[in-house]
Amino acid sequence: MGTIMKYEQYSKYYDNRDVISLFSGAMGLDIGLAKAGLNVVIGQDFDASCVKTMRANGHNVLEGDIREIEPQQLLSLTGLHIGEPFLICGGPPCQPFSTAGKRLGINDPRGSLFMDFIRMIDYIRPRFFVMENVKGIMSAPLKHVPLAERDEKDPEQRLGTVLDVILSEFNKLGYKTVYGVLDAVNYGVPQFRERFVLIGSRDNEDIFLPIPTHFQMHQNQEYQWQSVRSVIEDLEFDSDECATLSDERLKFLKMVPQGGNWRDLPEDIIPIAMGGAYTSGGGKVGFYRRLSYDQPSPTVVTSPVQKATMMCHPTQNRPLSVKEYARIQQFPDNWIFTGTTAAKYRQIGNAVPVGLAEAIGKAVIAVADKSAVIETKRFRGTNVHNRIKNAIEIGGNMYAVK
CATH class of the missing domain: 3.40.50.150 (Vaccinia Virus protein VP39)
Structure with missing residues (x-):
C-alpha cells in the first residue's frame, strides 16, 4: 500500500x-x-x-x-x-x-x-x-x-x-x-x-x-415519501420505448389489481399462472406484480418483464417504459441512454438513484x-x-x- x-x-x-x-x-x-x-x-x-x-x-x-x-x-x-x-x-x-x-x-x-x-x-x-x-x-x-x-x-x-x-x-x-x-x-x-x-x-x-x-x-406533504404517481402519471398513455410481455403473461396480469401480484389472482388460476414456482419457497412478491400509483415503487430491477421481477404499470397492461424506469431512478428527462432496449433497462436498473x-x-x-x-x-x-x-x-x- x-x-x-x-x-x-x-x-x-x-x-x-x-x-x-x-x-x-x-x-x-x-x-x-x-x-x-x-x-x-x-x-x-x-x-x-x-x-x-x-x-x-x-x-x-x-x-x-x-x-x-x-x-x-x-x-x-x-x-x-x-x-x-x-x-x-x-x-x-x-x-x-x-x-x-x-x-x-x-x-x-x-x-x-x-x-x-x-x-x-x-x-x-x-x-x-x-x-x-x-x-x-x-x-x-x-x-x-x-x-x-x-x-x-x-x-x-x-x-x-x-x-x-x-x-x-x-x-x-x-x-x-x-x-x-x-x-x-x-x-x-x-x-x-x-x-x-x-x-x-x-x-x-x-x-x-x-x-x-x-x-x-x-405533517408537511413535501417531506413525505414520494409516490409512483408523482413521477410517471403524465406518461400513462405515452409509453415511448418499452419492453413487451408475452400474451400468456398479459392474460394473467390483466386480472391483477393496482398494487397487487400473483396472490390476487383467482385461486384456481394461481397454479396455472405460477407454473413450477407455485410450489417453490420464498415470498415470490415479484410474480405478476403491478405497481400502485399511490405508493413508492419496489426496487427497480434490470428487466421489468422477467417472471419473478415484473414491473407492470399501475393502470396499463404493459411493463414500465424506459422513460418511466428512468423517472423512478430520477434521471433527467434529457439523459440519453444508448444500446438496445434491454441494455437501457439494465443500465437504469443498476444505477444509484x-x-x-x-x-x-x-x-x-x-x-x-x-x-x-x-x-x-x-x-x-x-x-x-x-x-x-x-x-x-x-x-x-x-x-x-x-
Whole structure:
C-alpha cells in the first residue's frame, strides 16, 4: 500500500470539489453528486453500452477493465495530482454479494474488484471516498478454507465477511470510515431501494451518513415519501420505448389489481399462472406484480418483464417504459441512454438513484465545509430529542464508524 501523507501535505487542495468516478454505469451516482455541488471530472466503466451512454451525455470517460487500469492514467487524463481529488466514488459489481441465489462472496472473481477500488484510493489519496453496493455485502462470507488447510499466519484464510476485509484495508490506508444500509425512499426517491454505503475520510474528519429527509408520515406533504404517481402519471398513455410481455403473461396480469401480484389472482388460476414456482419457497412478491400509483415503487430491477421481477404499470397492461424506469431512478428527462432496449433497462436498473446520491454528496460537502452540526452549550429535552434522533434513522439504523 502507498505512503500515508499528513494533512498539511494535502491542505493546498482543500478548495477543489473534483470527483473521479469508477464503475460509473449510467451515471446515476455521478448526476446526484453533481446536483449536490461536486464536479465529476471523469468516469470509468468496462460495459460498452454504459461507456456510450456517458459519452452521449458529454462526459469524459476512461473505458476498460479496472484491473488493467493504472491510477496514474486517471490522474493524467484529468490533470489532477496525488492527494488532489476531493472524492473517488464507485460501486464494484455487486452480483457476488446479492442476497438472492448463491452468495459466493470473494469466491466469485468479480468479488475481487473491490480490491481494485481500494488500489485506486491507495494511490490517488482522495480526501473522501464513497463506495456503494448491495446490502448483502455486509454479511457476504469470505472464501471458506478447510480447517486442516488453514494457515493462522494468513488472515485472509480466517472466516469472516467481505466487509471485514474492506474495512481492514481502508484502516491500513489510514481512512476513517462510516457505513450502513440506506433506503432511497427516505431521501425523496419514489422507490424502496436499500443500498450499502461506505464513506471514508483521509484526514479523520467527522464523516456521517446522510440524515433521512423524507418519511412515511410527516405533517408537511413535501417531506413525505414520494409516490409512483408523482413521477410517471403524465406518461400513462405515452409509453415511448418499452419492453413487451408475452400474451400468456398479459392474460394473467390483466386480472391483477393496482398494487397487487400473483396472490390476487383467482385461486384456481394461481397454479396455472405460477407454473413450477407455485410450489417453490420464498415470498415470490415479484410474480405478476403491478405497481400502485399511490405508493413508492419496489426496487427497480434490470428487466421489468422477467417472471419473478415484473414491473407492470399501475393502470396499463404493459411493463414500465424506459422513460418511466428512468423517472423512478430520477434521471433527467434529457439523459440519453444508448444500446438496445434491454441494455437501457439494465443500465437504469443498476444505477444509484439520483436523490440518494445527492444526499450522500451533500453529507460529504457538509463535513468538508464543517456546516453539519449546530454547536450548543446545553442540550435540553434529552428524551424528546432522542426520540427524534431515532425517527430520522429509519433508513440508516446500522450506522457504524471505524
